[in-house]
Amino acid sequence: MGRFSKMHGLGNDFVVIDARAAPIAMSEARARAIADRHAGIGCDQLILIGDAPDADVSMQIFNADGSEVEACGNATRCVPLFVGRDVTIRTQAGLLDARLIDGGASVDMGAPRFEWDAIPLAYAMDTLTMAASWEDLPAPAAVNVGNPHVVFFVDDLGAVETARLGSLIEHDPLFPQRVNVNFAQLIAPDRIRLIVWERGAGLTRACGTGACATAVAAIRRKLATGPVTVSLPGGDLVIDWQPGGHTQMTGPATHVFDGEADWSRF
DSSP: OEEEEEEEETTEEEEEEETTTSOOOOOHHHHHHHHOTTTSOOOSEEEEEEOOTTSSEEEEEEETTSOEESOOHHHHHHHHHHHTSOEEEEETTEEEEEEEETTEEEEEOOOOBOOTTTTTOSSOOOSSSOSOOOTTOOOOEEEESSSEEEEEEOSOGGGSOHHHHHHHHHTOTTOTTOOEEEEEEEEETTEEEEEEEETTTEEOSOOHHHHHHHHHHHHHTTSOOSSEEEEETTEEEEEEEOTTSOEEEEEEOEEEEEEEEOGGGO
């Protein structure tokens, strides 16, 4: 039997497994089976906490479809709560610092990337206002905040078919590693409404890296000034970024329950 914790950040939920003392071999099929909400435990992402030579812990992230990804902001906020103290975390996206605050955590998410081949895109183009669009959507911005994001600023979020368009854009050949799709509506210079179609997970209650990417894109376009409150279906995150600097994300993290499972069944 193996132990796990169920956690969430603004409703973006995770199965968190401590693999430091009890290593577990994780495959795409096993991650997908554990994440299944009907036949498994159920989650948007599966998180493996491990050892790291240059950090307090490492974090591996598997989406609900079993694919491994570089970054997850909401999961990152859960790690210091899971470990019980401020931590440095080694991820595929780099080294992240996460510190506990009342009710959650604040994370230094590193510096965003804007080069077309860092997103990555299939070919060179301006990532501030991309020479590409889909149906009636305006030209988006692209940002890499540890994982790839494309951001559309729309006038009426309620009029956008987020699920259909999100799936379509995620798999567009312009994005060789697929992409997270953000649909944003500017409410004020310091507030944005956001719905995110997550690569490999679909529509989720919240996406921390999506909130970071959207706030950065809005500040870069001079639509907003930091800190920006990003309102997602699951609640609010506060994102602060100054051009040339790192992105700071602050918001809730919640431990729901602990459980045991026979991993050989998955």
